[in-house]
Amino acid sequence: MGTLYKVTCSNCSHVGELSWGDGIFHLQFQCNECLKLFNIPRKAPRANRNGREVPKFLEKQDFRTTSPIPLEEIIRFTDDNLRSYLASRSDWQHGDDEWVDYEIEQLISLVSCECDDDVMKVSDQKQLKLSCTKCGSSNIECLKTGTSD
Ligand SMILES: [Zn+2]
Numbered sequence: 001m002g003t004l005y006k007v008t009c010s011n012c013s014h015v016g017e018l019s020w021g022d023g024i025f026h027l028q029f030q031c032n033e034c035l036k037l038f039n040i041p042r043k044a045p046r047a048n049r050n051g052r053e054v055p056k057f058l059e060k061q062d063f064r065t066t067s068p069i070p071l072e073e074i075i076r077f078t079d080d081n082l083r084s085y086l087a088s089r090s091d092w093q094h095g096d097d098e099w100v101d102y103e104i105e106q107l108i109s110l111v112s113c114e115c116d117d118d119v120m121k122v123s124d125q126k127q128l129k130l131s132c133t134k135c136g137s138s139n140i141e142c143l144k145t146g147t148s149d
């Protein structure tokens with residue numbers, strides 16, 4: 001779950017709200033340079049490669065016993081696939097498989113800014129550091145308002 005903040009820019013008085021940290025259905029990253037936040041889906045939209053064992057009485061449409069997927073049958077995504085998945089946020093909750101590293105890199109490159117600096121994983125341990133989405137100032141007041149999913 002992420003933490004919700006009300007953010008107020010001391011420079012231009014812009015007020016916004018943001019969710020800091022990973023959510024149930026997304027992972028969050030941040031650019032080291034411009035401090036922009038990026039969310040990517042937590043899971044890949046394909047069957048879980050390891051399969052799963054679900055007792056009969058617990059089976060549901062989305063949650064049933066499946067067999068492990070042979071490596072050569074695991075779906076590979078094109079950039080277009082990834083782009084449209086990124087755009088349809090309501091589908092993120094249906095993802096079931098782990099991303100592989102190069103897919104995460106690809107997803108980040110599709111959503112991130114143009115800066116040359118590194119994009120880092122956001123975590124609860126990472127210190128909250130932000131810039132105003134309007135004027136770019138990092139002189140910002142953050143007020144914790146709750147948690148998000
Ligand atoms: Zn940046």
Ligand SMILES: [Zn+2]
Pocket residue numbers: 009010011012013014132133134135136137
């Ligand atoms: Zn501002």
